[in-house]
Amino acid sequence: EVLLVESGGGLVQPGGSLRLSCAASGFTFSSYVMNWVRQAPGKGLEWVSLISASGDYSYYADSMKGRFTISRDNSKNTLHLQMSSLRAEDTAVYYCARSLPQFAQYESWGQGTLVTVSS
Amino acid sequence: DIQMTQSPSSLSASVGDRVTISCRASQGIGSYLNWYQQKPGKAPKLLIYAATSLQSGIASRFSGSGSGTDFTLTISSLQPEDFATYYCQQSYTTLITFGQGTRLEI
Numbered sequence: 001e002v003l004l005v006e007s008g009g010g011l012v013q014p015g016g017s018l019r020l021s022c023a024a025s026g027f028t029f030s031s032y033v034m035n036w037v038r039q040a041p042g043k044g045l046e047w048v049s050l051i052s053a054s055g056d057y058s059y060y061a062d063s064m065k066g067r068f069t070i071s072r073d074n075s076k077n078t079l080h081l082q083m084s085s086l087r088a089e090d091t092a093v094y095y096c097a098r099s100l101p102q103f104a105q106y107e108s109w110g111q112g113t114l115v116t117v118s119s
Numbered sequence: 120d121i122q123m124t125q126s127p128s129s130l131s132a133s134v135g136d137r138v139t140i141s142c143r144a145s146q147g148i149g150s151y152l153n154w155y156q157q158k159p160g161k162a163p164k165l166l167i168y169a170a171t172s173l174q175s176g177i178a179s180r181f182s183g184s185g186s187g188t189d190f191t192l193t194i195s196s197l198q199p200e201d202f203a204t205y206y207c208q209q210s211y212t213t214l215i216t217f218g219q220g221t222r223l224e225i
Binding site: 035044045046047050059061062095099100102103104105106107109110111112 | 120150151153155157162163164165168169174206208210213214215216217218219220
């Protein structure tokens, strides 16, 4: 069974930093593109970032570029999202998701971790 | 970025109704269109991928159609567990975008 478990969320002040993690199990982690998607309270889904299976390349939504860094440790089956210069509008539940080849459908999701940016 | 526009934003329906939700892309995306269902407090669930393919384990009352810029999610006979929010997602470009969501209410 594919299992994705996020951690690292919490309360952080504006301008602060936070590192999210996603522990993966039940599949060959190093074979899949992984993603972060977020959802602000009461709002829709917003794609954040993706990283290739090997970790060689990554992409970001424009509003996160330069502030967020996605990474992965295939030896530990773990995905990370380093977030800095956080703003109130970054407050959201952050989900990690596994995407499948060809159509990049997000077939498995974690339960999410809440990040609250507030003074 | 490719913009995805869903309509309607919300919809009221009854058990047994046939429901359609539309999703329009700001440019052609072929069949790179996926649909998700999300219930309050839960992660989204994949329903349809590649515009028309039913994800394993999803009830056959869900179906998808369309290609290019216009897509539709159809629920043939609403069940109580189908009341949720539905999102389309384009994966034609690496910069993924979602529709704003359609809330399906009783």
